Amino acid sequence: MIRFVSFASILLLWAALAQLSDPRHLPGPLPVAEMIFSEARSGELFLALGATLARVAASFAIAMGLGSALGYLMGRCRIADDILDPWLVVLLNVPALVVIVLAYVWAGLNEAAAVGAVALNKLPGAMVLAREGARAQDPALDEMAQAFRVSRRARLRHVVLPQLAPYLAASARSGLALVWKIVLIVELLGRPNGVGFKINLAFQLFDLRLLLAYALPFVAIMLAIEVLLAQPLERQVSRWRLDAARHRD
Amino acid sequence: MLLDIEIDAKDHVDAAGVARPVLRGLRLALARGEAGAVLGPSGCGKTTLLRIIAGLDRGFSGRVTLPAHSRLGMVFQEPRLLPWRSVEDNIRIAAPLARAEEVAALLEAFGLAGHALHFPGRLSLGLARRAALARALAIKPDLLLLDEPLVSLDAAMALSLRARIARLIDETHVTTLIVTHDLSEAIALADRIFLLSKPPARVLATLDVATPRRLMTEEARRELTQKAQAALADL
Numbered sequence: 001m002i003r004f005v006s007f008a009s010i011l012l013l014w015a016a017l018a019q020l021s022d023p024r025h026l027p028g029p030l031p032v033a034e035m036i037f038s039e040a041r042s043g044e045l046f047l048a049l050g051a052t053l054a055r056v057a058a059s060f061a062i063a064m065g066l067g068s069a070l071g072y073l074m075g076r077c078r079i080a081d082d083i084l085d086p087w088l089v090v091l092l093n094v095p096a097l098v099v100i101v102l103a104y105v106w107a108g109l110n111e112a113a114a115v116g117a118v119a120l121n122k123l124p125g126a127m128v129l130a131r132e133g134a135r136a137q138d139p140a141l142d143e144m145a146q147a148f149r150v151s152r153r154a155r156l157r158h159v160v161l162p163q164l165a166p167y168l169a170a171s172a173r174s175g176l177a178l179v180w181k182i183v184l185i186v187e188l189l190g191r192p193n194g195v196g197f198k199i200n201l202a203f204q205l206f207d208l209r210l211l212l213a214y215a216l217p218f219v220a221i222m223l224a225i226e227v228l229l230a231q232p233l234e235r236q237v238s239r240w241r242l243d244a245a246r247h248r249d
Numbered sequence: 250m251l252l253d254i255e256i257d258a259k260d261h262v263d264a265a266g267v268a269r270p271v272l273r274g275l276r277l278a279l280a281r282g283e284a285g286a287v288l289g290p291s292g293c294g295k296t297t298l299l300r301i302i303a304g305l306d307r308g309f310s311g312r313v314t315l316p317a318h319s320r321l322g323m324v325f326q327e328p329r330l331l332p333w334r335s336v337e338d339n340i341r342i343a344a345p346l347a348r349a350e351e352v353a354a355l356l357e358a359f360g361l362a363g364h365a366l367h368f369p370g371r372l373s374l375g376l377a378r379r380a381a382l383a384r385a386l387a388i389k390p391d392l393l394l395l396d397e398p399l400v401s402l403d404a405a406m407a408l409s410l411r412a413r414i415a416r417l418i419d420e421t422h423v424t425t426l427i428v429t430h431d432l433s434e435a436i437a438l439a440d441r442i443f444l445l446s447k448p449p450a451r452v453l454a455t456l457d458v459a460t461p462r463r464l465m466t467e468e469a470r471r472e473l474t475q476k477a478q479a480a481l482a483d484l
Contacts, residue, residue, distance in 0.1 A: 150342060
């Protein structure tokens with residue numbers, strides 16, 4: 001309820017400010033909504049959202065998959081950590097924009113370069129968190145699994161992943177927010193479609209109505225993923241913690 | 250012999266790289282169906298011995314002989330249940346081959362039927378130990394290893410778990426090795442008691458219990474206690 005009131009107050013503030021200012025600098029909620037509907041009717045909006053979402057999904061999956069696996073390896077194996085740590089430090093400190101420009105120059109203005117550049121930006125963050133998670137694994141449970149000769153697969157599923165879950169969840173949530181913002185930059189710099197491309201167009205036309213009509217639906221989608229997918233999943237995974245706190249006797 | 254151990258030397262290396270001898274020339278053997286108790290003061294290397302038998306510690310010289318493909322049921326001092334899996338799932342994960350009715354029977358036998366679907370965080374230490382014991386039995390072990398199974402339990406709980414373990418050994422004849430610092434516990438549970446020396450530990454003396462568990466008499470208990478104390482006094 002409080003969240004709803006807070007959200008409504010943002011809308012009201014927006015409407016009030018729009019009343020006071022030049023519509024070219026700040027269009028109100030209603031004109032933007034009209035624009036969203038007209039773009040939706042023509043199908044343009046969904047094409048752009050779809051293209052951007054596909055890029056977000058692909059680069060997120062690559063970065064999370066590869067980054068978590070490498071990070072876990074670094075946390076468990078000293079040699080891997082020694083080898084990969086300098087790479088990690090470099091990756092962590094190269095600005096996103098530099099990676100994107102280099103990717104476009106070296107690989108050309110294509111989809112692989114775009115998705116790869118975004119994934120490369122998220123990769124070190126995923127590695128750092130997975131490494132922390134791997135280091136925090138309880139050796140007592142490892143030994144238990146070893147003593148009972150639990151299979152590699154079952155060990156991963158029942159011993160390793162549940163301990164890694166909070167780290168992966170944090171990595172996924174911060175990663176999703178980072179990835180979609182970088183995807184927009186990649187699109188703005190070198191893709192012929194997607195939300196970022198439309199925003200570039202709106203910028204060139206100084207059409208803030210168009211800009212907001214593409215930006216807001218995308219924010220809404222990312223918010224929905226967070227609320228409908230990420231949060232329930234996190235609750236499900238940490239169910240045992242709450243249960244233990246509630247019922248300890 | 251089911252279990253035959255000859256550990257020539259086992260050292261612990263501390264953070265500074267200094268080696269401290271823990272076990273030296275330790276010999277110990279256990280026949281199939283026998284229950285042995287390893288008795289020694291805290292910090293004498295008993296847990297290290299169990300870890301070596303369980304294959305968790307390979308940094309020693311000597312040998313541990315067990316029949317090929319032996320299944321070891323380990324009960325650690327802390328129960329080491331997976332807190333994010335229900336009690337029943339904990340058992341199934343350790344013993345994927347156990348049938349559903351076998352798991353149910355074990356839970357029933359250990360008074361855990363009402364807790365099958367609970368997370369281990371809800372269990373008291375006594376219940377969690379029982380769950381860990383049920384898990385070790387679910388794999389139908391050739392050798393059951395118990396590390397201080399009664400430590401940190403209140404007196405009543407310790408007595409009841411002790412009786413339960415004694416009954417289990419009498420009924421199933423599972424070969425068992427118990428590690429404990431408590432002489433009365435060793436006398437109440439074992440067929441054979443191995444008295445360890447101070448570190449570096451070796452077996453000082455072996456006491457055979459002629460009247461184990463339910464056959465134990467007050468007189469035999471007194472006699473064993475005296476013998477053990479005499480052997481330990483020679484140190």
